[in-house]
Amino acid sequence: MAMAIWICCRIFCTFVLLSALVPAAHSHGLIHPSLIMRRKSHPPPFSASPSAQYDVKYFTQNLDHFSFTPESYVKFQQKYLINSIHWGGASSNSPIFVYAGNEGYIEWFTQNTGFMFDIAPKFKALLVFIEHRYYGESMPFGSKDVAYRNASTMGYLSSSQALADFATLIIDLKKNLTAENSPVVVFGGSYGGMLAAWFRLKYPHVVIGALSSSAPILAFDFITPPDGFDNVVSNDFRSESENCFKVIKDSWKILDEMSSSPSGRKTLKDSFRLCKDGDVDGVGGWLSGAYYEAAETDYPTPANFIQNLPAYPVKQMCKAIDNPSGGTDMPSRLYGAANIFYNYTGNMSCFDLGASDPHGEGGWGFQYCTEMQMPMSDDPKESMFPESTFNYTEEMQGCTSQYGVEPRPHWITTEFGGHNIKRVLKRFGSNIIFFNGLRDPWSSGGVLEDINESIVAIVAKK
Incomplete structure (x- = not known):
């Protein structure tokens, strides 16, 4: 495990050093297991960092980046955290490391992403952690109660909108810092790891490279076996x-x-x-x-x-x-x-299974019911869970009942690809590191082999 992480860091450091020489603007390159519970995702095991190491900022964001209706211009405040302690400044074209926020409060991920803090001094990097729309404090319509009211208000929650948020914020931040020539590298784990990889592919003019950890980008559309997780x-x-x-x-x-x-x-x-x-x-x-x-x-x-x-x-x-x-x-x-x-600390006298959402993940069920359809099943020979088979009709009925929406099971592969990924990304992709540990269940949907010289898979077997 330690050797794999060391190799990962060495490869990552190589392309960051190269990227620092190139302006980012010029780079292209029942009693039954809960179905929603198993689809929640979390970032990788980076060491915790003190919350005092960042400043809290807010960015005025558009509700809808992909239409020009009057409603699309509704604004909301997107939270982000910034650490400039080690930044070399715009004049030296020092890099900007961005964390692509997951499904929860951004502080939750920042305080468990020590790797970025560890390498910031070496690269004189500015650290930016961007909260995902509809999670944490970054709520359209002013509050969670209103934002989560129905499918009409929640309909602006999607990975594509989130990536557009990230791009808009980064471009504006670089302009305000007079740092247009500072290269940007994006980091993420699990769902955030998916976003990091997709961000590099969809916005190569904004980010020059990505480190995508524990990211099951191949778990859609039956690209990988549904019983893998x-x-x-x-x-x-x-x-x-x-x-x-x-x-x-x-x-x-x-x-x-x-x-x-x-x-x-x-x-x-x-x-x-x-x-x-x-x-x-x-x-x-x-x-x-x-x-x-x-x-x-x-x-x-x-x-x-x-x-x-x-x-x-x-x-x-x-x-x-x-x-x-x-x-x-x-x-x-x-x-x-x-x-x-x-209850490892022993503080709880009883368990409230209907307790509130302490990490601010409440929108994930809606995302699952719209675009994040990762088919899952259980093989009775291999699994310790009850036998089950993915049934789209049942999923559709459940999602329609709960949220008033039907899943679009093929949308992620239409929007971001995934089928024949090695052949496709050899044509145009670059500067992505996929890191997976094989004991992590999300590795079952991850990229486990190198795609080309700069899209690299690092795999820890233990």
Whole structure:
């Protein structure tokens, strides 16, 4: 892992140094796992950085970049964070490193993106972290309640609009800083990693290179197998303990049976320390969320990105299942594992499964139901989750019911490509690093092979 990161940094540093010589303006080159829960994405394991290292700014942004109707000129305030401590200044054409904001508060990602802070002194770089529209504080229509009211107000939430936001803000910022000749490199992880790669491809005149970490840009339109994500999660747990894998795999049927009777529901509520009776119906999604996100954040050191977590949380969760400190029945074993993920600090007396959105991710369900259609299924031979097959009709019905919209499953590959990516990007793409760890479930939809000399895949097997 350390060697792979070192190689990644060396390659990245090479093209940044080259890019610093070229002005950016001239560069081209039930009780069942929740379907929405498994599609949430998070950035890579960079070390935390103190919030005091940035200044908070706001940019007046257009609601709609792609039409000229009167409504398109409605403005909203987009939040961004800036760190100029190590910047060499516009006169020296020092670079600008930009983080492409994900689905949440920008501070959440900034404080867990230490790599950019680590390399800023070496390159005398200005650091900019841009919040994604409809997340955090960057709410059109003045408030989250209004912005999330219906499909008409949420309809301006899309990856294309977000990229246009980034481009508009960066161009304006460079003009105000008289830094038109400072090259821009974009960083991102998971959904932000997708945006980083797509930003380089769609706006090569704005960004000269991209580092895209844990970015499943090939998870759309069945380009990669739909069972890949859950298989990686399952293999992560299985690699720690065959018994752990089997207990989880066998648990879904038992949980379903218990939830069908009043006595069983009471046992589940008590076993999982749920705050409310109605939370029993969400236990499956709650458990699967812990398994998914533990696999996504299975870092070798303690972390506080999604939750306060120990090092190697998957290993610790399996230990809780294999060697329970409480009861030995199945619900007690699963509770012990979930408690590692959701309550490692021990501060919670009960779990409220309907709690509010602490990280500001609420718009992701809408994005999933419009453009972020990543088909997922479960192979009963390989997966520890219940057998399932992606069914577009069911997805459409659920999205129409919840948001009043129908998914467009082919839009991402139409807008950004993905099919035959190696052949296509050899023709025009350049200066992108794709970094993936094979224990990360999102690697199942990532770019794992070099495409050309400057579109490079770095893969950590462990």
